Amino acid sequence: MEIPSEEITLVDKEQAILSQISPFFQVSETKYGGKGCFSYESIPRGTDILVSKPLGFTISKDFKKEVCHKCFNYDNGKTMKFRLSLPTFKNQSICFCSEKCLSAFKSMKYYEVYLRSLLNLDKLYTTFCTEEMAEVPVAGVSEFIHTIKGKWEQVEQWDASVLKTKPTKWQKLIPKITETEYLEIKYVLGVLHNQTDAFVFESRLFDLLQSNEISKVLKFKNLLVSYITIFKFIRLTSPPQFQKFINPLDIRLIIGNNLTNAFGIWTLNEGDKDFLGFGVYPSGSFFNHSCTPNIIKRRINNELHFLTLADIQKNDELCIDYGNYLEEPVNIRRKELSEWFFICTCKRCEMEAQT
Ligand SMILES: [Zn+2]
Numbered sequence: 139m140e141i142p143s144e145e146i147t148l149v150d151k152e153q154a155i156l157s158q159i160s161p162f163f164q165v166s167e168t169k170y171g172g173k174g175c176f177s178y179e180s181i182p183r184g185t186d187i188l189v190s191k192p193l194g195f196t197i198s199k200d201f202k203k204e205v206c207h208k209c210f211n212y213d214n215g216k217t218m219k220f221r222l223s224l225p226t227f228k229n230q231s232i233c234f235c236s237e238k239c240l241s242a243f244k245s246m247k248y249y250e251v252y253l254r255s256l257l258n259l260d261k262l263y264t265t266f267c268t269e270e271m272a273e274v275p276v277a278g279v280s281e282f283i284h285t286i287k288g289k290w291e292q293v294e295q296w297d298a299s300v301l302k303t304k305p306t307k308w309q310k311l312i313p314k315i316t317e318t319e320y321l322e323i324k325y326v327l328g329v330l331h332n333q334t335d336a337f338v339f340e341s342r343l344f345d346l347l348q349s350n351e352i353s354k355v356l357k358f359k360n361l362l363v364s365y366i367t368i369f370k371f372i373r374l375t376s377p378p379q380f381q382k383f384i385n386p387l388d389i390r391l392i393i394g395n396n397l398t399n400a401f402g403i404w405t406l407n408e409g410d411k412d413f414l415g416f417g418v419y420p421s422g423s424f425f426n427h428s429c430t431p432n433i434i435k436r437r438i439n440n441e442l443h444f445l446t447l448a449d450i451q452k453n454d455e456l457c458i459d460y461g462n463y464l465e466e467p468v469n470i471r472r473k474e475l476s477e478w479f480f481i482c483t484c485k486r487c488e489m490e491a492q493t
């Protein structure tokens with residue numbers, strides 16, 4: 139059978155991007171479905187095989203002033219001294235740990251648009267915040283799939299009519315948002331900012347990630363209303379430079395990619411760790427899970443480093459641990475891991491399930 143030429147170029151393009159992730163491994167199809175990472179050659183234990191940068195991230199509201207917006211530095215709750223704001227935002231600023239981090243932020247292409255969008259979000263949140271969670275629609279699975287489709291079609295119509303009106307009239311349409319939605323929006327703004335710069339490598343990988351939006355919405359039905367609110371808020375409040383990247387499909391993809399690909403940003407101290415926020419690291423998202431992982435991730439500043447935990451043989455699959463449930467028995471591990479929408483069939487699970 140002949141493969142149409144446009145399909146070849148698409149596959150080639152995808153492979154070309156994936157092959158730039160790391161000199162140590164290739165990303166290819168696994169035998170059990172989906173992509174995975176396989177070593178080109180043997181790799182000694184303790185090798186740093188990938189350094190990944192966040193494409194979009196969010197810092198929790200409680201830690202906004204205590205975490206550096208560039209390097210995620212957190213100094214035991216001390217307020218960060220270096221701040222960046224804009225003339226029309228009196229009470230809002232973005233915090234940095236040093237002059238160096240502040241300059242690095244300002245050296246980003248279109249940083250001012252990003253900065254304005256972040257400050258604007260904080261300013262609007264003081265007026266548009268709510269603690270009221272979205273209502274949970276009552277429906278069976280197949281019925282609800284139709285509901286999802288129908289609701290988003292309505293959003294498309296809403297969007298088309300909004301775009302016909304002047305942006306000066308948009309203010310009165312802005313919906314109220316919860317803190318969770320605020321965090322999600324902040325992450326989306328980071329992704330949109332990186333999309334304005336077509337040369338960001340992580341941005342090109344982003345489209346190849348697996349979105350689990352539908353599965354997640356089917357499991358937590360109130361998210362449907364929540365995601366629609368997020369879309370509307372982003373449309374109505376984003377700077378003009380972001381507008382051309384905003385449409386229901388792409389925003390859903392950005393949110394969907396976050397659901398199972400996000401890495402938590404935790405304090406680096408030993409013992410009790412605080413959750414500072416989360417980030418999406420596309421190049422670090424192709425590792426599958428194993429209950430006997432041979433890769434471990436370490437956060438150094440805002441980068442995630444992936445290191446080998448054991449000597450790796452040629453063609454071995456490189457796997458990390460998703461959930462820190464390795465001490466638990468197989469049934470509990472599988473239940474906890476189902477949050478990522480898969481049933482673990484790693485060698486250890488298969489063996490323990492038999493006995
Ligand atoms: Zn910093």
Ligand SMILES: [Zn+2]
Nearest residue numbers: 429482484487
């Ligand atoms: Zn397992």
